[in-house]
């Protein structure tokens with residue numbers, strides 16, 4: 037049933053890098069909720085797996101002295117959503133990953149696997165885009181950092197070369213302090229379904245209660261998760277109003293590039309982009325408790 041040629045368990049990040057270097061065919065497995073499904077479906081044969089599942093150095097959430105939140109990639113969705121740092125500073129990221137699959141998938145699937153599989157539908161991705169997440173990648177020649185935008189290269193494609201491991205996801209204080217946010221996952225069913233569209237809004241109010249910062253990100257609105265930068269620019273500096281909400285919906289539709297799939301037509305997704313961006317904006321604003329909301 038599972039065509040696995042070899043399976044090795046790494047005992048450190050460096051060990052995993054060495055094991056990958058020794059076997060050009062090898063691939064990492066963290067929670068395995070994507071890798072094992074691909075194997076079961078026969079999309080991968082002759083698999084050589086290197087597990088990072090038990091590496092404690094790749095698990096957990098912490099805050100550096102400069103306020104940067106560090107999310108380790110082998111943190112499961114459940115542990116992430118329940119972590120006190122996430123609950124205090126990034127509750128909307130916790131809410132976003134709580135929409136993944138069902139409880140079993142969330143207990144095993146990891147945020148690192150979600151990002152590294154390169155799917156535009158990944159439920160963590162649009163919120164990580166809205167948070168300007170940076171990724172630490174460790175490989176044979178050391179550690180490098182990439183923005184999440186540069187990491188996504190196309191459907192199922194990410195900027196990792198063989199031997200490289202995602203070792204941390206970083207969120208700067210300038211990208212989360214004072215922000216509220218909201219993620220809407222639109223699916224055919226309420227549980228165990230991949231997003232037909234995912235929409236994430238983060239917003240920060242100024243002292244005059246105008247929208248000082250606003251980020252709008254989508255999953256499944258293009259081949260990779262994406263931000264709507266022109267819409268964002270049009271909102272910043274304005275006071276919240278229903279006219280502004282309508283403007284967000286109109287502008288967002290002009291920035292995205294969804295496709296037709298068996299889940300939904302391009303036209304339906306465009307309609308969802310307009311509607312969900314408005315709903316997520318209203319909801320994120322209501323979470324700020326700001327005036328005029």
Ligand SMILES: Cc1cc2nc3c(=O)[nH]c(=O)nc-3n(C[C@H](O)[C@H](O)[C@H](O)COP(=O)(O)OP(=O)(O)OC[C@H]3O[C@@H](n4cnc5c(N)ncnc54)[C@H](O)[C@@H]3O)c2cc1C
Nearest residue numbers: 064066067068069070071137145146149150152158159202
């Ligand atoms: C029943 C079911 C329902 C699902 N529902 C959803 C859903 O609603 N929303 C959603 O977004 N996803 C969903 N998924 C997909 C999957 O659960 C997630 O993408 C999950 O985050 C993958 O994490 P993992 O640790 O299991 O990844 P794995 O399967 O272990 O790995 C996935 C890919 O990432 C690579 N990888 C993993 N960790 C690293 C790392 N640290 N560095 C470099 N490469 C790495 C692996 O080599 C592999 O290519 C579902 C899956 C199943 C089986």
